[in-house]
Amino acid sequence: MKIIESGIKNVDAHESVKVIMPSNLYGCILAENVFVGPFVEIQSDVKIGARTKIQSHSFICELVSIGEDCFIGHGVMFINDTFSEGGPAGGDQSKWKQTNVGNKVSIGSNATVMPVSICDNVVIGAGAVVTKDIAESGTYVGNPAKKLK
Numbered sequence: 001m002k003i004i005e006s007g008i009k010n011v012d013a014h015e016s017v018k019v020i021m022p023s024n025l026y027g028c029i030l031a032e033n034v035f036v037g038p039f040v041e042i043q044s045d046v047k048i049g050a051r052t053k054i055q056s057h058s059f060i061c062e063l064v065s066i067g068e069d070c071f072i073g074h075g076v077m078f079i080n081d082t083f084s085e086g087g088p089a090g091g092d093q094s095k096w097k098q099t100n101v102g103n104k105v106s107i108g109s110n111a112t113v114m115p116v117s118i119c120d121n122v123v124i125g126a127g128a129v130v131t132k133d134i135a136e137s138g139t140y141v142g143n144p145a146k147k148l149k
Contacts, residue, residue, distance in 0.1 A: 049103065063096055067103035073126065074109040082115060
């Protein structure tokens with residue numbers, strides 16, 4: 001058995017960043033006044049903008065960029081592997097896709113975000129599944145997530 005310790009490794013973080021342990025952060029960039037709750041994993045090549053809050057039990061995989069003044073609720077899952085060939089890409093990062101989240105975006109608890117782009121000033125409801133780009137500000141709910149009228 002091999003035990004690999006979680007923790008904070010190779011993170012470029014502003015001195016004002018607050019991380020509640022236990023959390024697992026590596027190879028990411030955290031701007032000023034970012035808050036990371038407990039039991040969060042943030043992987044390599046992730047960028048988190050200033051004043052963004054990430055609540056407990058969230059998973060932010062590689063190739064995700066989150067803007068400034070965002071709120072990521074409890075248990076939010078970001079996905080970078082779409083199983084485009086019928087199964088997991090495994091270590092083949094060339095099959096992974098990017099996610100870009102704009103500024104002032106709030107993502108409710110237990111939402112799932114596939115590789116998409118989300119514009120500024122968006123609210124995503126709790127439990128929503130975001131499967132397509134969001135190019136218009138507003139509130140989106142459901143599975144798949146759709147704009148409320």
